[in-house]
Amino acid sequence: MxxxxxxxxxxxxxxxxxxxxxxxxxxxxxxxxxxxxxxxxxxxxxxxxxxxxxxxxxxxxxxxxxxVNAKDTSGNTALMGVCFKGNFKIAKMLIDSGAKVNQQNYNDATALIYASTFGHKDIVNYLLKNGADATIKDNRGNTALSHAKMQGNNEIAELLK
The missing domain is CATH 1.25.40.20 (Ankyrin repeat-containing domain)
Incomplete structure (x- = not known):
């Protein structure tokens, strides 16, 4: 590299x-x-x-x-960045190209945690359909469901239950 x-x-x-x-x-x-x-x-x-x-x-x-799974100095991948920003088409391209949906950054957050936190329901759906593990916890002990609830993303919280 x-x-x-x-x-x-x-x-x-x-x-x-x-x-x-x-x-x-x-x-x-x-x-x-x-x-x-x-x-x-x-x-x-x-x-x-x-x-x-x-x-x-x-x-x-x-x-x-x-x-597709390269990490930055915080351990974030392209998929994590897209899940933060919310571009479904790019998220789908990355996942379809082999992006690891359960990859964790250095705070133990996943793409699903980012998509759930920032309210990107379509991405959450696609991650779940592609094997994202909703039970993974970040370094503070919070799951994607916990983050969705904290942010008031009720539709996403229902998907994650």
Whole structure:
């Protein structure tokens, strides 16, 4: 895995944030490993593009075989970021491409905990249909159901019961 990139290759991070597929394609053609590059915060092009709702970039990166389960310096994955932000189409792409639905970050939170906390019912449904474990607790002992209840996300709480 590439730990850092210098020079023009550094552009892959900005291109991932802004949805510049052409730049990413060119960088990939110059260096196939660029799609798994990691910046100083541990963000990969996939994590950045997923978090910033750049569906076309996510699609390209997944098609080229990037690491769908790469973690940032907090242990968060692209799927966790999407579950925080709420883009169902990108969440579905990640899950369908092998994202681990029960992966935990360094606070033991999962994608399901994020989707439940932030009220993304469609994502919660899809996670559950794809094997998400609603009994996993974060480092404070809270499950996705606990978080949904704390946030008043009653429809999600019903799904998780």
């Amino acid at each position: 590439i730990s850092t990139l210098t020079g023009s290759a550094q552009n892959i991070f900005e291109a991932s944030r802004t949805g510049d597929v052409e730049t990413i394609r060119n960088l990939y053609n110059q260096n196939k490993e660029s799609i798994n590059a990691v910046d100083s915060k541990g963000f990969t092009p996939l994590i950045l593009s997923a978090y910033n709702n750049q569906k076309e970039v996510v699609s390209f990166l997944l098609e080229k075989g990037c690491d």
